[in-house]
Amino acid sequence: MEDYNKIIESLGVSFIKAKNIKILQPVTIENYYDVENTLILMEKGSIYFGKDKETVREGDLLFIPGGKMVSITYGAGDSVNLTNDDFMSNKEKYFQSTIDNEMMEGAERFSYVNFEAKVFDSVNFFASLDIPPFVIENDKIRSIVKSILGESASDDPGKDRIIKISTDYMVVEIIRFILKNRLFVEQLATNSTYFKDPRLIDIFAFIKEHLGGDLSNKVLANVANVSEDYVGQYFKMLTGINPQDYIEYQRMEMAVTLLRTSKKSIREIGKDVGYKDTAYFCRRFKMMFGIPAGKMRRRESLMNV
Known part of the structure; x- marks a missing residue:
C-alpha cells in the first residue's frame, strides 16, 4: 500500500473544465480522443462506448483516461456516425451546453469533468497505465462530480479553491475505486517503479x-x-x-x-x-x-x- 501512497502523493492534479450537456440528437463519435482525463456522469439517458458498445446507465460514471481513443455514442436510438473532425464541425447540432440543469428537464443529458493527473508534473498517470475506459458505480465520486459542477457554475468566493480540493479528492477516490475493485492492479504495481x-x-x-x-x-x-x-x-x-x-x-x-x-x-x-x-x-x-x-x-x- 505504501507504493500507492507514493503514487498519490506524487500526482499533480489540475482541474480543466466542467459542463452540463444536453443531447440534442444521438451521435456516435468513432474516434473520440482528448489529451486530458474525462469523467462523464450520465444524468438521463444512455451512453455506449467501445467496440462492444458497453452501456453507461443513469447515475453511472464513465472514466476515459487521457490519450485513449474510443468509439462513444451519446443518446439512445438511431445515431449519426461521425469522426472527430466531422463532429467538431457540426457539434452544435448534437450538444447544447448550459450551466443550469433545470433547463434540461426531460432531455437526455450528461455532465463531465475534465482534468489532468501527472506524476511529478511530467507523466500523464492514467495514460501511462494504458488502461481502457471503464464504468464507475460509486456514490462518493458521483457526489464529488456534482459538487465540482455546482462550484463551476457559481460566483461564490473561494470557488477555485473548492474546485481544486474537490478535483484532488476525486482523483484519490478514482484510484481507490480501481484498487478496491482490483482493476488494472498489475499496471498500478508496475507504475510504482517510477518512484523507486x-x-x-x-x-x-x-x-x-x-x-x-x-x-x-x-x-x-x-x-x-x-x-x-x-x-x-x-x-x-x-x-x-x-x-x-x-x-x-x-x-x-x-x-x-x-x-x-x-x-x-x-x-x-x-x-x-x-x-x-x-x-x-x-x-x-x-x-x-x-x-x-x-x-x-x-x-x-x-x-x-
Whole structure:
C-alpha cells in the first residue's frame, strides 16, 4: 500500500473544465480522443462506448483516461456516425451546453469533468497505465462530480479553491475505486517503479524541460548516467514504453496545449516541441490525433461546446 501512497502523493492534479450537456440528437463519435482525463456522469439517458458498445446507465460514471481513443455514442436510438473532425464541425447540432440543469428537464443529458493527473508534473498517470475506459458505480465520486459542477457554475468566493480540493479528492477516490475493485492492479504495481529509481525521475524532468531540444538516447543516457546502448532498455523495463515513443507523446501533448492556448503558427509550435520539419510534424500529429493540427486549434477540446 505504501507504493500507492507514493503514487498519490506524487500526482499533480489540475482541474480543466466542467459542463452540463444536453443531447440534442444521438451521435456516435468513432474516434473520440482528448489529451486530458474525462469523467462523464450520465444524468438521463444512455451512453455506449467501445467496440462492444458497453452501456453507461443513469447515475453511472464513465472514466476515459487521457490519450485513449474510443468509439462513444451519446443518446439512445438511431445515431449519426461521425469522426472527430466531422463532429467538431457540426457539434452544435448534437450538444447544447448550459450551466443550469433545470433547463434540461426531460432531455437526455450528461455532465463531465475534465482534468489532468501527472506524476511529478511530467507523466500523464492514467495514460501511462494504458488502461481502457471503464464504468464507475460509486456514490462518493458521483457526489464529488456534482459538487465540482455546482462550484463551476457559481460566483461564490473561494470557488477555485473548492474546485481544486474537490478535483484532488476525486482523483484519490478514482484510484481507490480501481484498487478496491482490483482493476488494472498489475499496471498500478508496475507504475510504482517510477518512484523507486531517481535516475528515471531525472529523465522525466529533463524531457519535460527540453521538449524542443535534442532528446536522443545518447542525451538521455548522459542524464541517467548509463550507457547509450542500455538507456532504451532501462527506460522500457521500468515504464513499459520505449523512450522515443514517450517523448513523442509528450511533444504532441504540449503541441495540443500550445494550439489551444497560443497564437503561434503551426510551424512555430512544431519547432517549439522539437520538430524541425513542419510537414513531418503535421503528419505525425494527424496520425496520433486523427485530425489535422489546424482543426485541433479551432477547438478547446472535443467535449467543449
